Amino acid sequence: MSQGSNFVDYVKVCCRSGKGGAGSAHLHRDKHTAKGGPDGGDGGRGGHIILKGSAQIWTLLHLKYRKHIIAENGEGGGSALRSGRNGKDEILEVPLGTIAKDAETGETLFEITEDGQTEILTAGGRGGLGNWHFKTPTMQTPRFAQPGEPGKEEWMILELKVLADVGLVGFPNAGKSTLLSVVSAAKPEIADYPFTTIVPNLGIVAYRDSKSFVMADIPGIIEGASKGKGLGFRFLRHIERNSVLLFMVPADTSRSINEEYQILKRELHEYNPELMQKPHVLAITKSDLLDEELKREMKNDLPKLPYVFISSVAQQGLVELKDILWKAINTETES
Structure with a gap:
């Protein structure tokens, strides 16, 4: 997966679906028939704009510079009851965890969660009916047909929630990026100042017997994040998709471990009380600074709650941590 600036979790696009083709008002004529009945075919529908889930894509980067998505118009109907061709659909592949919203109202339309799942984002206009539909005993030769419906033009927002088994929760500098770089192949930027992680980093953590799980380092939350302070809502929403939350509190915190955990928990609760239902695991980081006493x-x-003392740098407690997380993930999956 691309790291850093290539992780795009929010795009706004203008979608223009195709307009429907007009129905035909043709009357049947051939060398034997001078005044035949109506035989105008229906117009084809305009192209839809469709989102399709892909497990091979991790970001919305490919849509970042495509501001206008335009689908093809439907073709008009022909004689001899020939229907017009449907406009070609515009299919946008998106990562799993993508949410589509109406940019005007902010309403959530749907969420893409499965590989291959398709949803119509903006529907094309219906094709018009040909004149043969309007034939009645009193009107044998209708000389009119329906026009096609216009397409729609609307602004849509696509947002990505990271799908991961374990979400790392902690204040800036709790050691989340360091842990991720040690237990997985991810190469997050690491520095000793707040908000180094400004996009979620994903890492695949190898476990026993060729098993693995996905861990996401979510940007540090601070007191007040649930009210939009700091990096606020935009990043808190990534936590919603994780099945287990790993709270990381450094051993050298100025508060007690319990106090810092309660603050983190309160932030999450204010943002979304449902997050309290997820299994919580506690890792006390930088534990190489502590002696046994x-x-x-x-x-x-x-x-x-389940806890473990770890040191990513000194490689202490990491196997035990993976065991606890694996158990928590699988308990969650089975329930």
């Missing part, structure tokens, strides 16, 4: 003392103050 300090660890024993700290255990008395820890919140009641």
Whole structure:
């Protein structure tokens, strides 16, 4: 997966679906028939703009510079009841976890969650009916047909929620990027200042017997993020898709471990109470700074949830952490 600036999780596009072809008002004529009945065919429908889920795509980058998506118009009907050709659909492949919204109203239309899933984003206009539809006992030769429906032009927003098994939650500098770089092949930018991670980094974590799971380092949340402070809503929404939340609190925090965990939990609860239903696991990072006696003392103050002392740099506790996460993911999947 592309890292850094190539991770695009929000695009706004103008969608113009095709207009429907007009029905034909043709009357049948040949060398034997001077005044035949109506035989005008129907117009073809205008092309739809369709979203299609693809497990091979991780970002919306390919749509970032495509501001206008235009589908083909339907063709008009012909004589001898020939229908016009439908306009060609414009199919946009998007990553799993993409949400489509109406840019005017902000309403969520649908979400793409499965590989190969297709949804119509903007429908093409219907083709007009040919004149043979309008024949009645009192009107044997209708000389009119329906025009095709116009296509639609509308602005749409596509947003990506990262699909991952484990979401890393912690304040800036809690060691999330370092952990991800050590346990997976991801190469996140790492520096000792807040908000190094400004896009979610995904990493595949190898586990026992060729198993693996996806871990996402979500940009650091700070107190007030649920109210849109800091990097706010745009990044908190990535956490919604993860099945297990790994809370990371550094051993050298100025607060107690429990206090920092409660603040992180409160931020998530204010943003979306449903996040409290997900399994929580606690990792105390930078634990190479602690001796056994300090660890024993700290255990008395820890919140009641699965926890592990780890050090990404010193490679301590990482196997145990993977075991706890694997168990949590699979308990969640089975329930």
